[in-house]
Amino acid sequence: xxxxxxxxxxxxxxxxxxxxxxxxxxxxxxxxxxxxxxxxxxxxxxxxxxxxxxxxxxxxxxxxxxxxxxxxxxxxxxxxxxxxxxxxxxxxxxxxxxxxxxxxxxxxxxxxxxxxxxxxxxxxxxxxxxxxxxxxxxxxxxxxxxxxxxxxxxxxxxxxxxxxxxxxxxxxxxxxxxxxxxxxxxxxxxxxxxxxxxxxxxxxxxxxxxxxxxxxxxxxxxxxxxxxxxxxxxxxxxxxxxxxxxxxxxxxxxxxxxxxxxxxxxxxxxxxxxxxxxxxxxxxxxxxxxxx
Amino acid sequence: xxxxxxxxxxxxxxxxxxxxxxxxxxxxxxxxxxxxxxxxxxxxxxxxxxxxxxxxxxxxxxxxxxxxxxxxxxxxxxxxxxxxxxxxxxxxxxxxxxxxxxxxxxxxxxxxxxxxxxxxxxxxxxxxxxxxxxxxxxxxxxxxxxxxxxxxxxxxxxxxxxxxxxxxxxxxxxxxxxxxxxxxxxxxxxxxxxxxxxxxxxxxxxxxxxxxxxxxxxxxxxxxxxxxxxxxxxxxxxxxxxxxxxxxxxxxxxxxxxxxxxxxxxxxxxxxxxxxxxxxxxxxxxxxxxxxxxxxxxxxxxxxxxxxxxxxxxxxxxxxxxxxxxxxxxxxxxxxxxxxxxxxxxxxxxxxxxxxxxxxxxxxxxxxxxxxxxxxxxxxxxxx
Numbered sequence: 084x085x086x087x088x089x090x091x092x093x094x095x096x097x098x099x100x101x102x103x104x105x106x107x108x109x110x111x112x113x114x115x116x117x118x119x120x121x122x123x124x125x126x127x128x129x130x131x132x133x134x135x136x137x138x139x140x141x142x143x144x145x146x147x148x149x150x151x152x153x154x155x156x157x158x159x160x161x162x163x164x165x166x167x168x169x170x171x172x173x174x175x176x177x178x179x180x181x182x183x184x185x186x187x188x189x190x191x192x193x194x195x196x197x198x199x200x201x202x203x204x205x206x207x208x209x210x211x212x213x214x215x216x217x218x219x220x221x222x223x224x225x226x227x228x229x230x231x232x233x234x235x236x237x238x239x240x241x242x243x244x245x246x247x248x249x250x251x252x253x254x255x256x257x258x259x260x261x262x263x264x265x266x267x268x269x270x271x272x273x274x275x276x277x278x279x280x281x282x283x284x285x286x287x288x289x290x291x292x293x294x295x296x297x298x299x300x301x302x303x304x305x306x307x308x309x310x311x312x313x314x315x316x317x318x319x320x321x322x323x324x325x326x327x328x329x330x331x332x333x334x335x336x337x338x339x340x341x342x343x344x345x346x347x348x349x350x351x352x353x354x355x356x357x358x359x360x361x362x363x364x365x366x367x368x369x370x371x372x373x374x375x
Numbered sequence: 376x377x378x379x380x381x382x383x384x385x386x387x388x389x390x391x392x393x394x395x396x397x398x399x400x401x402x403x404x405x406x407x408x409x410x411x412x413x414x415x416x417x418x419x420x421x422x423x424x425x426x427x428x429x430x431x432x433x434x435x436x437x438x439x440x441x442x443x444x445x446x447x448x449x450x451x452x453x454x455x456x457x458x459x460x461x462x463x464x465x466x467x468x469x470x471x472x473x474x475x476x477x478x479x480x481x482x483x484x485x486x487x488x489x490x491x492x493x494x495x496x497x498x499x500x501x502x503x504x505x506x507x508x509x510x511x512x513x514x515x516x517x518x519x520x521x522x523x524x525x526x527x528x529x530x531x532x533x534x535x536x537x538x539x540x541x542x543x544x545x546x547x548x549x550x551x552x553x554x555x556x557x558x559x560x561x562x563x564x565x566x567x568x569x570x571x572x573x574x575x576x577x578x579x580x581x582x583x584x585x586x587x588x589x590x591x592x593x594x595x596x597x598x599x600x601x602x603x604x605x606x607x608x609x610x611x612x613x614x615x616x617x618x619x620x621x622x623x624x625x626x627x628x629x630x631x632x633x634x635x636x637x638x639x640x641x642x643x644x645x646x647x648x649x650x651x652x653x654x655x656x657x658x659x660x661x662x663x664x665x666x667x668x669x670x671x672x673x674x675x676x677x678x679x680x681x682x683x684x685x686x687x688x689x690x691x692x693x694x695x696x697x698x699x700x701x702x703x704x705x706x707x708x709x710x711x712x713x714x715x716x717x718x719x720x721x722x723x724x725x726x727x728x729x730x731x732x733x734x735x736x737x738x739x740x741x742x743x744x745x746x747x748x749x750x751x752x753x754x755x756x757x758x759x
Contacts, residue, residue: 134743134747135743136493136742136743137490137493137494138465138468138490138746139472139494157754157755157758160758161758164758222626223565223566223611223626223627224624224625224626240565242611242612243565243611243612324612325568325610325611325612325613325614326571326612326613326614326757327607327610327612327613327757329754329757329758333757334754334758337573337750337753337754337757338750340463340465340466341463341465341572341573341750342573342746342750342753343465343746344746344747344750
């Protein structure tokens with residue numbers, strides 16, 4: 084997807100470039116500096132401070148917050164649960180989204196944007212509202228249970244389970260998987276499948292050896308998006324998990340709000356960020372610029 | 376290359392922050408000059424109208440004051456009261472602590488009053504301006520968090536106990552064993568909720584086991600932690616915010632709940648109908664008492680007007696009207712006699728503890744040590 088840059092002679096380029104940096108970079112630099120970098124530094128500093136008796140911070144530097152997080156198995160449990168649930172949600176999204184994206188790309192061109200439009204429709208409603216809608220479906224007296232008990236069946240425990248959390252996450256993040264996959268397939272030249280078949284590969288083999296590797300960057304991009312959004316999710320485990328399925332987002336909420344332990348919460352946020360950034364670095368290292 | 380624009384973009388907010396700090400709250404009553412239109416002579420109630428500000432900013436919990444009272448106050452004194460909402464003490468305190476909040480009156484809960492006084496966030500009250508203070512029940516004055524009520528006066532109070540739907544119980548529950556003993560838990564498995572609160576839930580278990588809710592004895596806390604972990608598989612959810620309508624719609628048949636939540640489940644919330652089968656009780660072992668309080672913010676520019684408003688809320692007929700709307704328990708003794716029949720019916724359905732029950736209620740006290748111990752305990756229960 085290389086955009087050919089306008090070729091300019093050095094003399095013509097120089098005066099134009101004078102305004103390019105501040106004008107083009109200014110808004111983003113302003114935003115990132117004040118609303119990303121400054122808060123990030125505050126979090127980083129807080130993570131080395133001590134909680135004050137009334138829930139603020141005392142300026143006493145310490146490594147205790149990190150030592151505590153890394154030595155107590157309960158925090159590893161929470162982190163592992165977040166990674167596990169996030170990973171499973173990502174896998175389910177992939178298994179649903181890949182065939183769906185393939186279906187859309189195989190439609191006539193004028194229909195594709197309509198299908199993509201359908202994929203995006205849920206974004207028009209606030210996530211919180213949609214999660215409450217799931218609650219009315221899964222509740223003890225919800226739509227499904229009314230139907231099942233109406234037919235004389237037993238009341239099912241659907242809500243406040245790990246399954247309900249997974250369902251909510253997959254439902255919420257699915258579009259983030261479909262769109263990168265669609266973009267990757269859009270770049271894929273389907274004549275390659277014919278070439279593979281001319282060279283003797285059956286359809287399944289052609290898919291595994293040709294199409295799958297060439298759409299892998301889409302899989303990676305979608306997976307990174309869905310995993311980060313799922314593993315760090317807070318509202319879905321709170322509402323569909325009944326606060327019984329604690330993920331890292333819920334624990335951060337406890338530290339920052341209820342327990343008013345900002346230093347410990349900050350340290351956890353920094354550790355989490357290091358892990359997430361590590362994942363993204365692996366993604367960039369394993370793909371080339373053309374893939375993305 | 377000229378980086379000036381980039382530099383400018385980075386510097387502008389810094390300049391704005393330095394220059395603009397004193398005027399930061401745009402809605403703040405900067406124009407808090409005396410109300411010159413009002414007659415300064417009308418001194419019947421001892422209020423010097425020339426000292427009143429035009430506006431007052433109230434920072435309060437949601438659905439916690441009858442809007443009609445604000446209109447009546449404005450009609451009488453010409454002071455417009457603007458209401459802003461918070462949903463927890465923990466989200467309110469940092470905004471006050473930051474300074475220049477623009478708020479005049481806040482409504483912190485018991486333990487929050489104590490911590491805000493320690494941090495110097497509340498202005499001392501001028502009792503000479505609170506001429507109606509005698510209406511407050513002496514039993515609810517001079518409590519541990521503000522021993523001489525120097526910084527706060529009671530606004531509403533309530534309890535936490537068990538709300539239940541009488542249709543699903545042959546005999547009303549009388550003990551916390553209903554939600555802690557395995558044999559009894561089987562009957563309500565996944566049909567009851569616990570509050571989502573690191574003090575209330577261990578508090579219920581501590582009361583059941585006959586301990587103080589403020590204990591820091593690690594052996595006792597370990598015992599309680601095991602009890603709560605054993606209870607967890609039976610709990611439908613930990614929920615502090617939707618208990619009212621879950622009870623009203625019979626999504627759950629029993630809930631560890633604040634009395635006001637139970638009251639809303641009985642009488643209806645907003646346009647949703649109430650459920651007359653919902654009842655509330657304090658189990659035999661006891662329960663928890665809490666109170667929200669009126670206080671003046673330390674940097675309020677309208678302290679005089681704030682006192683006038685607080686004194687207005689202390690009038691028996693105003694307090695009664697407010698209670699009929701809010702449905703919590705009023706600390707105003709003469710107002711208690713003026714409540715509507717509907718409110719009294721709710722009080723009788725269990726919301727108002729009687730004399731003997733009062734003896735079995737405990738206050739949750741907070742300090743650095745309890746904050747640490749209980750948030751750790753709570754993490755170990757919820758993350759299990």
